Amino acid sequence: MNYWLVKSDPETYSIENLKIDKKTIWDGVRNYQARNSLKEMSKGDLVLFYHSHIEKAIVGIASVSKDSFQDPTSQEERWIAVELKFEKKLKKFISLEEIQNNPKLKDIGLLKQQRLSVMPLKKEEYDEILKLK
DNA sequence: GCCAACGTTGGC
DNA sequence: GCCAACGTTGGC
Numbered sequence A: 001m002n003y004w005l006v007k008s009d010p011e012t013y014s015i016e017n018l019k020i021d022k023k024t025i026w027d028g029v030r031n032y033q034a035r036n037s038l039k040e041m042s043k044g045d046l047v048l049f050y051h052s053h054i055e056k057a058i059v060g061i062a063s064v065s066k067d068s069f070q071d072p073t074s075q076e077e078r079w080i081a082v083e084l085k086f087e088k089k090l091k092k093f094i095s096l097e098e099i100q101n102n103p104k105l106k107d108i109g110l111l112k113q114q115r116l117s118v119m120p121l122k123k124e125e126y127d128e129i130l131k132l133k
Numbered sequence B, C: 001g002c003c004a005a006c007g008t009t010g011g012c
Helices: A015-021 A032-040 A096-100 A123-131
Strands: A003-008 A023-026 A046-051 A057-070 A080-095 A118-121
Touching: A003 A057, A003 A123, A015 A023, A015 A046, A015 A057, A015 A080, A032 A057, A032 A080, A032 A118, A046 A123, A080 A096, A118 A123
Parallel strands: A003 A046
Antiparallel strands: A003 A118, A023 A080, A046 A057, A057 A080
16 A cells, blocks of 8 residues: 655646546646656555645545556557545645644655655655644 | 746757 | 756745
8 A cells, every 4th residue: 555645736626626526537647757656556545635826735635546557648658647536625624834844744755846746655754744634 | 927946858 | 968948837
């Protein structure tokens, strides 16, 4: 079982959309590092859902409902997608600020690599983040 | 809305 | 294969 964090601009696709859709194909990723994470995802992994821009907070939890496969939005073999399933929306969002203020979380990709949209989390980091809620 | 950070592209 | 130019992301 692995843990991940994905970012999304809520104006494009929000946790509410995922809640309504129940499942979605997480495609369109065109960054190698993010792609490599997608590739390693497998069914049952847990995924924190982060809203960028206006919200800047972790707003929910999803799970991987289908192992990675070739991205249907690209002709190129190298791009990968997964299917994510809605798990829950957090009652209290975990803001970027709270994450930044936690010294145990200073090394996570979210803070270190601003532009990375899919990143792995260690179990400890995942647990630590959810402690903030 | 601005702009820094940084990944990607393409000319050489 | 290097690196300048360009485009995009995302925090502020």
